[in-house]
Amino acid sequence: MRLKDSLPVAILFVAPVVAVLLITLSVLYGAKNISAETVWDAIIRFDDANMDHQIIMTSRLPRVIGAMLIGMFLAVSGALMQGMTRNYLASPSIMGVSDGSVFAVTMCMVFLPSTLSVSLITISLIGSAFGAALVFGIARLIPNGLSPVKLAILGTIIGLFLNGCADAIATYFQISQNLSFWYNVRLNQMDPELIKLSIPFAIVGLVLAMALSKSITVLSLGDEISAGLGQRTALVKGLTMLAVVILTGISVALAGKIAFVGLIVPHIARFLVGVDYRWIVPISGVLGGLFLAFCDILSRFVNYPFETPIGVVTALFGVPFFLYLIRTRGGGKNG
Secondary structure, three states, rough: OHHHHHHHHHHHHHHHHHHHHHHHHHHHHOOOOHHHHHHHHHHOOOOOOOOHHHHHHHHHHHHHHHHHHHHHHHHHHHHHHHHHOOOOOOOOOOOHHHHHHHHHHHHHHHHOOOOOOOOOOHHOOOOOHHHHHHHHHHHHHHHOOOOOOHHHHHHHHHHHHOOOOOHHHHHOOHHHHHHHHHHHHOHHOOHHHHHHHHHHHHHHHHHHHHHHHHHHHHHHHOOOHHOOOOOOOOHHHHHHHHHHHHHHHHHHHOOOOOOOOOHHHHHHHHHHHHHHHHHHHHHHHHHHHHHHHHHHHHHHHOOOEEEHHHHHHHHHHHHHHHHHHHHHOOOOOOO
């Protein structure tokens, strides 16, 4: 068996071990370090009156689980977008998908302040669809607007516009403090109930992504080749964007906008396993979850004992990677 063929299986085999290690480190270390014995006691004999037990079960465990899920969702979304558009620069945070969710959540907090958590997820999904439709709709009206660099620039501009509008509205209605969670991405404020509510949506998005993975491989060869092979290109693209909207919308509803995960991880997965999206999609999901959990742990020690926003940590990896892609592959196609 060739290395490229055996590597995906090896990654999937090793990933659970790494995940357990990251979960352990995330629960043990932070502004207050907690002993392994206390963690074990909290799991098997939870004491509601014990503050350490409360921190473990209501903050640190939901935090690392949420980080892994969000990393998975964003990485899978990025892989789908890069394969569908054949654009090395495509990702939810650059193509306006995440920004549309943030905008929709802001509107919800202003005009529907008593919205339930499950409704918040739905509104975030609608916002993701709005952001994506806006970016790709305008791109089609611009000459060569779907080229990698132009699409990335357009997505960034529209994202800044949506974020600016959301910020202005939040300031005008004096709810900026309530919305700071979505802008600053505080994983330590992860809502365990919201995580539970997001699971059904996540299952739909991930199953759809895996079901489309073979078609994305064909689509990444180009629309003409895809159509020549009998594939219904428009339907595949529509379902792919639906999966992206679902997964990105959940991510924003859980923790706000987190950049660069959906950009970096699919490239790493593609480098490791080749061009078959039947492997790229699941490997991206696995690596994305581990990557964001690692970044979250790192954020606690960059400026210890104070926490650094997770967006700053992901940017430390993402910005150089983004500039590298623009320099080396900005004018090319993916696939």
